[in-house]
Amino acid sequence: MAQIQTACHVVELKKINATYLRLVLEAPALAAAARPGQFIHIRVSDGNEPFFRRPFSIYRAQAGKVEIFFEPVGRGSKLLASRKRGDVLDVLGPLGHGFTPPGKDVKQVVFIAGGIGVAPFMIFSDAIKEHKAEKILLYGARSKAQTFATGGLKKNGVKVFVATDDGSVGTSGRVSELFDRVKASPDTMIYTCGPRPMMAAVQAFARTHGLKGEVSCEEVMACGLGACLGCSIPTVNGYRTVCHDGPVFDLQAPVFG
Amino acid sequence: MPMKLSVNIGTSVFPNPVTVASGTFGHSEELYRSKEVKCLGALVPKTVTLNAQQGNLPPRICETPAGMINAIGIENAGIDAFIDNKLPGLKRVGVPVIVSISAHNEDDFALMAEKLNAAGGLAAVELNLSCPNLKKKILVAQDAEATAAVVRRVKAVVKYPLIAKLSPNVTDITAIAQAAEGAGADALSMVNTFAAMAIDVRTRRSKIGNFTGGLSGPAIRPIALRMVCETAARVRIPVIGMGGIACADDALEFLIAGATMVAVGTFNFVNPRAPLEVLEGIKAYMKKNKMSDIRELIGSIQR
Ligand SMILES: Cc1cc2nc3c(=O)[nH]c(=O)nc-3n(C[C@H](O)[C@H](O)[C@H](O)COP(=O)(O)OP(=O)(O)OC[C@H]3O[C@@H](n4cnc5c(N)ncnc54)[C@H](O)[C@@H]3O)c2cc1C
Ligand SMILES: Cc1cc2nc3c(=O)[nH]c(=O)nc-3n(C[C@H](O)[C@H](O)[C@H](O)COP(=O)(O)O)c2cc1C
Numbered sequence A: 001m002a003q004i005q006t007a008c009h010v011v012e013l014k015k016i017n018a019t020y021l022r023l024v025l026e027a028p029a030l031a032a033a034a035r036p037g038q039f040i041h042i043r044v045s046d047g048n049e050p051f052f053r054r055p056f057s058i059y060r061a062q063a064g065k066v067e068i069f070f071e072p073v074g075r076g077s078k079l080l081a082s083r084k085r086g087d088v089l090d091v092l093g094p095l096g097h098g099f100t101p102p103g104k105d106v107k108q109v110v111f112i113a114g115g116i117g118v119a120p121f122m123i124f125s126d127a128i129k130e131h132k133a134e135k136i137l138l139y140g141a142r143s144k145a146q147t148f149a150t151g152g153l154k155k156n157g158v159k160v161f162v163a164t165d166d167g168s169v170g171t172s173g174r175v176s177e178l179f180d181r182v183k184a185s186p187d188t189m190i191y192t193c194g195p196r197p198m199m200a201a202v203q204a205f206a207r208t209h210g211l212k213g214e215v216s217c218e219e220v221m222a223c224g225l226g227a228c229l230g231c232s233i234p235t236v237n238g239y240r241t242v243c244h245d246g247p248v249f250d251l252q253a254p255v256f257g
Numbered sequence B: 001m002p003m004k005l006s007v008n009i010g011t012s013v014f015p016n017p018v019t020v021a022s023g024t025f026g027h028s029e030e031l032y033r034s035k036e037v038k039c040l041g042a043l044v045p046k047t048v049t050l051n052a053q054q055g056n057l058p059p060r061i062c063e064t065p066a067g068m069i070n071a072i073g074i075e076n077a078g079i080d081a082f083i084d085n086k087l088p089g090l091k092r093v094g095v096p097v098i099v100s101i102s103a104h105n106e107d108d109f110a111l112m113a114e115k116l117n118a119a120g121g122l123a124a125v126e127l128n129l130s131c132p133n134l135k136k137k138i139l140v141a142q143d144a145e146a147t148a149a150v151v152r153r154v155k156a157v158v159k160y161p162l163i164a165k166l167s168p169n170v171t172d173i174t175a176i177a178q179a180a181e182g183a184g185a186d187a188l189s190m191v192n193t194f195a196a197m198a199i200d201v202r203t204r205r206s207k208i209g210n211f212t213g214g215l216s217g218p219a220i221r222p223i224a225l226r227m228v229c230e231t232a233a234r235v236r237i238p239v240i241g242m243g244g245i246a247c248a249d250d251a252l253e254f255l256i257a258g259a260t261m262v263a264v265g266t267f268n269f270v271n272p273r274a275p276l277e278v279l280e281g282i283k284a285y286m287k288k289n290k291m292s293d294i295r296e297l298i299g300s301i302q303r
């Protein structure tokens, strides 16, 4: 970790659809160091409101640039959405422990994502493009507007299956409707990221079928560096910080209460 | 013109007056190698307790106007694990180390001091007195007698300079400060967080798992500054000032008010480079005002 705090230029900030924006930052050192599943911690305000930085998964890291995909849900992310090309942002990263790449013997790689939780799987699919395993994405979204650009994943050879709450695209219902696409085999590796109930469902499913996997968790963060112990979540090994011990944990580690 | 920035606490010398507040500074080895850390006047890791503590139920933090509330619950692996696993790395940084300890009773405080004596190589020990006072339903730091008793007990065994860290949740902090001084404290560290809470109006639940927590950050700075100013005028021992320091001007306020050292706490989370920027800013201020010794700045408030 050469330079963990960097001033990055905004190269592009674009609305992708009704729900999501893509932010591209000029950040060569960060892009070179970034690993799938890691995140960056952005100071969204120049003043004290809102006070904390905001964490975002690295969506892509290539050619000296780091990209994130985000949804303006509250004060911080809306402020970020109002930034302009050329603005300079104070960015910490890459932070946290990312995904463990699938071993050579893995025959099926399953990404299971809900909403914006799909973001880290873009960079992950870039990283394992050459891996021989079958790769599928089971994607749950509220409606069609959220099923953005899974095109990039498709280009990386990932088969995409969608479930929407309102049935506007793909299967109607929860992402768990798609679990029958998962091969119940010791050579299957599951990676999941999304809302807590979804991750809990994936955890239960994997436990029932004895499948291996990893999960990327979320928690409100202050430091993002493992210093404040503010983002700790209960795991089978006691409290662990999402920012430093995670955000990626063994699928069976977090205790989703 | 050479500039003298070093300050003393008891018999220990610190290369400059800028440090970090306990609980706000990480343990990561990567961080230790950075210039930001090597420039500090002292390192103060998170408070350790005699036995491991798992900490409070999440959520443990929430942001508030210009600050935050935390109720971490002193999550730590216990003093033996700290001495074995964390302390060696901290010492290798080459910056004086102040270890913060807390305990449920005077015997445990004394036992921890002995363990730190054996470990060797510290610049000071800080007593986090925001711990329950078992005899009364308040914190040790809220009771002058209990504060004096803990300080006296530890002072009798500890071989390092001793710092008493005070809570602002009292009627008259100068009374507690004087009690600590009278019992032999070599310095005071102030202030800890202000008891506070925040409610999620949607769920009508506290935003903090522990129900209440402690407020810190720029929001508390003016109150912390007033307390430091009043206390520095009443005691002869050095005061380490903290509470919402975000930049050099904030730190200068505390130094001018009478603090001998200043600590950056919560703002480390917003800007990890803040301590370095504070130090650079203090130097620039001294240069501009033709000061050659930090002591010309300390307590220089005009009345
Ligand atoms: C490791 C990690 C990776 C993330 N990656 C992305 C991403 O790629 N794209 C994206 O759009 N979002 C991502 N998030 C979530 C993002 O950080 C939050 O949406 C953002 O912090 C909300 O800030 P706000 O000021 O807009 O909302 P606020 O006004 O603070 O809150 C709005 C709502 O979001 C919730 N919230 C606030 N902070 C977080 C948080 N850190 N995690 C989860 N919920 C939160 C609040 O409880 C509230 O319900 C990630 C979070 C983590 C921890
Ligand atoms: C997340 C967090 C954890 C803290 N943990 C400790 C601790 O373990 N021991 C202690 O003495 N003070 C602890 N504090 C208090 C700080 O050291 C400091 O006294 C207080 O936050 C005021 O300074 P600030 O506003 O600059 O943060 C903690 C504060 C925060 C925000």
Ligand code: FES
Binding pocket: A220, A221, A222, A223, A224, A225, A226, A227, A228, A229, A230, A231, A232, A241, A242, A243, A244
């Ligand atoms: S946010 Fe501070 S430890 Fe994770």
